[in-house]
Amino acid sequence: MLVKDKNFNLFIPQAKIQQRISELSKQIARDYQDLNPLFITILNGAFIFAADLIRQIDIVSEITFVKFTSYESMQSTGKVDQILGFDDDVFQRHVVLIEDIVDTGLTISEIMQELKRFRPESLEVVTLLMKPSALKKEVQIKYVGFEIENKFVVGYGLDYDGYGRNLQDIYVVEEI
Ligand code: XMP
Numbered sequence: 776m777l778v779k780d781k782n783f784n785l786f787i788p789q790a791k792i793q794q795r796i797s798e799l800s801k802q803i804a805r806d807y808q809d810l811n812p813l814f815i816t817i818l819n820g821a822f823i824f825a826a827d828l829i830r831q832i833d834i835v836s837e838i839t840f841v842k843f844t845s846y847e848s849m850q851s852t853g854k855v856d857q858i859l860g861f862d863d864d865v866f867q868r869h870v871v872l873i874e875d876i877v878d879t880g881l882t883i884s885e886i887m888q889e890l891k892r893f894r895p896e897s898l899e900v901v902t903l904l905m906k907p908s909a910l911k912k913e914v915q916i917k918y919v920g921f922e923i924e925n926k927f928v929v930g931y932g933l934d935y936d937g938y939g940r941n942l943q944d945i946y947v948v949e950e951i
Pocket residue numbers: 820845846851853874875876877878879880881882883926927928929933934935
């Protein structure tokens with residue numbers, strides 16, 4: 776698949792993504808049974824993952840959304856500018872952040888730091904993808920869908936300069 780000046784090569788097919796989401800949702804439902812967790816979805820990238828994941832977590836919970844920026848095209852800037860804030864009350868709540876991908880870890884660790892100021896009862900992260908070799912910051916991620924190599928990926932919510940979020944599979948973006 777050719778997009779702008781790049782090639783999208785199939786990497787994780789949708790069936791594999793859905794299978795993993797079903798496992799993650801069972802694990803989270805077990806861990807948070809009776810805790811009425813608050814899921815905070817990090818926009819834009821995690822919106823599709825969150826929608827699929829949450830619908831399979833069959834426990835009473837709350838869902839909300841926040842939006843930050845840190846990435847410019849294919850390079851992490853390492854800075855997090857908050858756009859839409861935490862207006863929900865996280866004090867003494869069991870909070871689970873839903874993220875699409877942890878790359879350098881800078882974004883998620885800043886978000887976690889910011890969130891901890893509001894003193895949640897517990898705070899964990901579920902990410903669909905993680906690039907362990909790209910980590911620049913030590914972060915505790917409890918639920919990881921797939922550990923992947925340090926390659927730029929798109930699809931299933933993830934974009935390359937705005938393109939590809941709607942694709943059902945995940946692709947690696949490569950030079951032509
Ligand atoms: P850091 O480096 O702070 O980055 O962990 C996290 C955010 O950067 C975006 N990101 C990607 N987006 N394909 C994408 O479409 C990628 O391979 C990729 N790597 C990082 C993403 O928004 C994530 O929240």
